[in-house]
Amino acid sequence: MSVVKKLIAGNWKMNCCREDGLELAGDLAAKMNALDSEPENFEMLICPPATLLWLAGQEIAKSGIHLGGQDCHFAESGAHTGDLSCRMLSDIGCSHVIVGHSERRSDHNESDSLVAEKAAAAMQSGMTAIICVGEQEADRDEGRENTVVGSQLSASIPNGANAENMVIAYEPVWAIGTGKTATVDDVRAMHAFIRETLSARLADGGKIRILYGGSVKPANAEEILGLDDVGGVLVGGASLKADDFWAIAQATP
Numbered sequence: 001m002s003v004v005k006k007l008i009a010g011n012w013k014m015n016c017c018r019e020d021g022l023e024l025a026g027d028l029a030a031k032m033n034a035l036d037s038e039p040e041n042f043e044m045l046i047c048p049p050a051t052l053l054w055l056a057g058q059e060i061a062k063s064g065i066h067l068g069g070q071d072c073h074f075a076e077s078g079a080h081t082g083d084l085s086c087r088m089l090s091d092i093g094c095s096h097v098i099v100g101h102s103e104r105r106s107d108h109n110e111s112d113s114l115v116a117e118k119a120a121a122a123m124q125s126g127m128t129a130i131i132c133v134g135e136q137e138a139d140r141d142e143g144r145e146n147t148v149v150g151s152q153l154s155a156s157i158p159n160g161a162n163a164e165n166m167v168i169a170y171e172p173v174w175a176i177g178t179g180k181t182a183t184v185d186d187v188r189a190m191h192a193f194i195r196e197t198l199s200a201r202l203a204d205g206g207k208i209r210i211l212y213g214g215s216v217k218p219a220n221a222e223e224i225l226g227l228d229d230v231g232g233v234l235v236g237g238a239s240l241k242a243d244d245f246w247a248i249a250q251a252t253p
């Protein structure tokens with residue numbers, strides 16, 4: 001039995017303004033603060049949009065909830081209009097940053113090599129990079145899911161990655177925001193494949209947390225979080241309701 005806490009990560013995506021965002025962060029902080037002691041089985045992370053990072057960070061200060069960015073640039077500073085550097089994220093209290101989310105890969109044409117550069121920048125800034133991988137529905141229909149995810153892993157993980165500075169999030173693209181969740185057998189098989197791939201490449205590959213993401217909700221969280229090799233969940237839609245996100249965390253075995 002692993003003693004590593006499961007990571008319950010909320011990806012707010014392009015949602016929330018100050019009023020609802022601060023209420024959401026405040027409600028989660030209140031739930032966390034109401035516990036007698038720090039949870040032993042999970043840690044919580046919220047990744048609000050950039051406009052709310054500072055304010056949400058203030059709301060969750062001292063609650064033990066971690067703060068993360070949804071994306072970053074690989075450069076430390078410079079002429080990159082609209083981007084945020086890891087130094088900026090770290091400066092306002094982010095401990096994590098999501099890189100290579102499928103929505104970044106599709107909306108902004110991000111390649112594996114760019115994702116690896118971003119992850120390396122996050123690690124250099126002392127943050128944990130959450131590197132997202134996942135196949136399209138057609139890949140799975142044609143039985144290519146391991147080939148696709150294997151190649152994303154090999155090209156998106158930078159040198160120097162380890163269990164402290166990297167988390168992998170397996171998010172089948174067809175399960176994101178669709179209400180369709182991968183079956184327990186699919187998740188188990190893919191996480192085992194990712195584990196094998198990480199162990200073959202990295203000295204501490206056996207310890208790297210592998211999250212599952214894609215339509216995680218209170219009703220399926222317990223089953224998913226109970227699987228071997230599922231080190232937590234990356235939650236989109238259900239992370240926008242404090243009660244649902246909290247229920248997911250409470251489903252941690």
Ligand code: PGA
Pocket residue numbers: 011171175176177178179213214215216234235236237238
């Ligand atoms: P979802 O999103 O939970 O809304 O499916 C997950 C994600 O994209 O991280």
